[in-house]
Amino acid sequence: MGRSSYQSVAAPGVDLDSALEQRVQAEATRRLRFGPALADSVGMEFARFLWVPLAGYVAWLVFAYDFHFLDYVNLAFHEAGHVFLAPFGATLGILGGTVGQLFFPLACMLYFARQGQRSSALVCGVWLAESAMYVAHYMADARDMRLPLVGGEIHDWHWLLGRAGWLGACETLASSLHALAGIFAIAAVAALAWSLSATHTSASQISPARDSGSLKV
Numbered sequence: 001m002g003r004s005s006y007q008s009v010a011a012p013g014v015d016l017d018s019a020l021e022q023r024v025q026a027e028a029t030r031r032l033r034f035g036p037a038l039a040d041s042v043g044m045e046f047a048r049f050l051w052v053p054l055a056g057y058v059a060w061l062v063f064a065y066d067f068h069f070l071d072y073v074n075l076a077f078h079e080a081g082h083v084f085l086a087p088f089g090a091t092l093g094i095l096g097g098t099v100g101q102l103f104f105p106l107a108c109m110l111y112f113a114r115q116g117q118r119s120s121a122l123v124c125g126v127w128l129a130e131s132a133m134y135v136a137h138y139m140a141d142a143r144d145m146r147l148p149l150v151g152g153e154i155h156d157w158h159w160l161l162g163r164a165g166w167l168g169a170c171e172t173l174a175s176s177l178h179a180l181a182g183i184f185a186i187a188a189v190a191a192l193a194w195s196l197s198a199t200h201t202s203a204s205q206i207s208p209a210r211d212s213g214s215l216k217v
C-alpha cells in the first residue's frame with residue numbers, strides 16, 4: 001500500500017518537477033509584472049503632487065524674486081556666455097551673458113521635450129523663467145548700478161541700454177520681462193499639475209499586468 005502509493009506519487013515525479021517549474025515561472029512573471037506596477041503606483045501617488053512645492057516656489061518668484069541658490073548656477077552659465085560670444089564683438093560679448101544663462105535651461109527644456117519627458121521639460125521651463133527673472137533683476141539696475149558686479153567692471157545692462165538710449169526705460173523693460181517670465185512659469189506649473197494628474201488618471205485605468213512598463217510621469 002505504502003509502496004504502491006509512494007510509486008504512484010513518485011512515478012509522475014517528472015510531472016511534479018515540471019509543475020513546480022511552471023509555478024516558479026508563473027510567480028516570477030507575476031512579480032515582474034505586478035511588483036514594479038505596485039511600486040509605480042505608490043511612487044506616482046507622491047509624484048502627482050510634485051507640482052505643489054514648485055507652485056509655491058513660482059509664487060515666491062513672481063511676487064518676491066530675489067537672488068538665491070539657483071542664480072549661482074545661472075551666474076556660471078552667464079559668465080560662460082560672455083566667454084563664448086566675446087569673439088563676435090563687444091555687443092554680442094556683453095549680451096552673451098544673458099544669452100548664456102537663458103540658453104542652458106532652454107536647451108535642457110527642449111532636450112527633455114524631444115525625449116518625451118514632459119515633466120522634466122516643464123521643470124526646466126520654470127528654471128528658464130527663473131533665469132529670465134534674474135536677467136530682469138539685473139536689467140532693472142541698469143541706471144542706478146547698485147548690484148555688485150561679478151567677473152568684470154562692465155554692468156551689462158547699463159552698457160547695452162545706454163548704447164540703445166533706453167537707460168531711462170530700464171525698470172519698465174525689466175518689469176515687462178519679469179511679468180512675461182512669471183506668466184511662463186505659472187503656465188509651466190499648471191501644465192505640470194495637469195500632466196501629472198492626467199498621467200495618474202490614465203495609469204490607474206491601465207491593467208498593471210498589461211502595461212506597467214510604459215507608465216511615465
Ligand SMILES: [Zn+2]
Pocket residue numbers: 078082094097098156
Ligand atoms: Zn555679465
